[in-house]
Amino acid sequence: MASKKTARKTLSLAPVLDLNEATTLHEKLLGLKGSDLTIDASAVERVGTLCVQVLMAGAKTWEEEHLSFTFSKVSDAFEKTTQLIGVDIDHLMAKEI
């Protein structure tokens, strides 16, 4: 669905996504703009609201640019936390896995 075919990129999230990580994650995502993106959240042990905000802003931006933004794998902690705070990531989950 990408307007121009670019290589799909993968971002592996750090185990701890806290206040400090929010800025780093934001910068990383900005650097990956313009490509289809797969996010690997399988290593996440702890995620705070700020990082979820960054990820969701990313999803929104990718959608606006008609690029794909999917989570390939998510850890239990990541999934539970997003459920807890009412952030639905189902539609972002990679379908083939």
Place this chain on the structure above:
Amino acid sequence: MDMNEIKEIFFQECEEQLAELESGLLKLNDGDRDPETVNAVFRAVHSIKGGAGAFGLDDLVSFAHVFETTLDCVRSNRLDPGPEVLKVMLKSADVLADLTNAARDGGSVDEARSRQLIKELEALANGEVPQASAVAEPVAPVSKAAPVAVAPVVNDEGFQPVAFSFDDFETDEPASMEMPTYEIVFKPKSDLYAKGNDATLLLRDLSRLGEMSIHCDMDTLPSLDRLSPETAYFSWKVSLKTDKGEDAIRTVFEFAEWDCDLDVSLVSGETAPVGEELPMQPVPFDLSILDDEPVGPIGVIEEEEQLAAQQEIRNAAVAAAGTASNVLQMAQSAARAPAEKSAGAAASAAAQSAAAQQAAASAATPTIRVDLDRVDRLINLVGELVINQAMLSQSVVENDANGTSSINMGLEELQQLTREIQDSVMAIRAQPVKPVFQRMSRIVREIADMTGKSVRLITEGENTEVDKTVIDKLAEPLTHMIRNAVDHGLETPEKRLAAGKSAEGTVRLTAKHRSGRIVIELADDGAGINREKVRQKAIDNDLIAADANLSDEEIDNLIFHAGFSTADKISDISGRGVGMDVVKRSIQALGGRINISSKPGHGSVFTMSLPLTLAVLDGMVVTVANQTLVVPLTAIVETLQPEAAAIHSFGSNQRLISIRNSFCPLVDVGRILNFRASQANPVEGVALLVESEGGGQRALMVDAIQGQRQVVIKSLEANYTHVPGIAAATILGDGRVALILDVDTIVAASRGQSLKPEMSLAAAG
């Protein structure tokens, strides 16, 4: 980490909270009516109470409780913090500090005083709100929307009143089947995250109270480019079915209440799902996976503590929450077991929020607490490193006259690195003078009370940093001087009014950095020094001859002589035989100088100038009569090579040097220190133009300048004995000891008060 260590951390935090409390109250005293200031004051007392409760410090808890209740009245605008109210509050802050100290060191507290204050506080809490004399808001912060809560303002045991909600009656009794549903709208502010708290934690705790579904409002979330990663965008609407009551819900947010907008409302006992139009996502009840992470707000607990806490948690999984041994541990265990009683919930929340607060405090500026001994050891080692590096440089120079450039460059880099290491290590010890200054405000209050004077202490530059040793040793002389200033310096209100001044006296305490030293000024707007009286007293005590011709400045400085007290009667406060001479000596022992200037009728100003550190100094290494001496660089204004034409003699053996059309006394350092019997020829040496604290310049004559170097100060008093004219010693690169010149004493000696014969240093070098 054992119990005592945890307690020690608690007390350290108490100190911080007490400082916060006092500065907040002082701000209020100055007319600040910012709700945040009131909140900060309230929070400080509340945190102390919370922690003290966990350690079973009942005295502290009960006093803090009464204090807190009164503060709550201020917070809710039921009590206006006027001067009288604040006077009681400031005194209460002092007693709270005393109680904390007593709990820590087992000291005693003036019980009568604390009982009296409890009465006064209760009167304030009750008096201003007559119809609410028996009814007040419970201590746990509850917003205006809270159900009517009935609790005595203060009970004798000082236990936290349990908020009593009528809603519970209404809903619990008829609806045995249906649990009430609450709608909670929770909008965090960015501060919540900045303080290390996280909405996930609050929502997790909330979900434990019952059956919860949630809607996350992401409408304000911008696109990635415009996103600021540390700003709060999400907000939530939560529907919670719980029988724990509204208070339990509010307790979850207790320590976040300043950092979020929160609205809790009871929707209904049965139906009426909140926000039907919003897609609500049910929250799975099994969130146990989230518990396995380190407890508490994310990543802000001090590293060491966090590791220790994790260890503790592993070891003590079975520890009963009731023992309340470890705040962190409590939060963990209490949070694991679903709270059965509201009391349990409150305890867990209190403990958890204590952890949250602690985390929040450290989030502002991440810090670790380090044993002072370790820092000192490091400083000592760095000192040795500096000496060693100097020795290395010297031996390279001696053994290799050509000096291959790579070695020289390496050495230079090493020198720079050593210098940087040293600066950084010194910075570890540097601390703001604020704690000492804050202690002074209490002293001023107490003395003002005792003397019946009205005094206002103004502090400036409290964040000026100086080495910890200097700070520690500063408190005592400063205390004494403040006492003097209030007791002797300021007049009684009547006299002040008669003199056309305001009844309230002002004492101003200022700290600032000036050319590599810290200068502390203590100014009062009192009567100034009564020179006639001082002079008479000096004559009576045989300090000066009856016909001595002294300048005003000289008379003022007489008060620094031993056993000098001009107060007519010896008061309880000052004049205990400890005079200003002791102050002067302790300042001098710190390598500092003290000066006084006074204007009759307008007050006196004491100026202390102290070195920033007692460990190193930048010095000019000079030769005097074959001895190597170090002159502190801060004292030197300029150096010059005197020309014969510029030297003028006068009197028997005095000489002046003319520098840019002004004359300056020429002081032969070798002669003053008795290194040589006769004066050296100035043209063969170098003149160092120095400025002394007393003002005025002198040209110090030395034979030659060897170089400029940072030297490590080694105390002469500790290793040898005090030598007048010499401030300390150091070890040079060649391993020899060099003496550091005390420029002020030398300058003073040159005014004729020559150093005494036993000061001859001919043998000491």
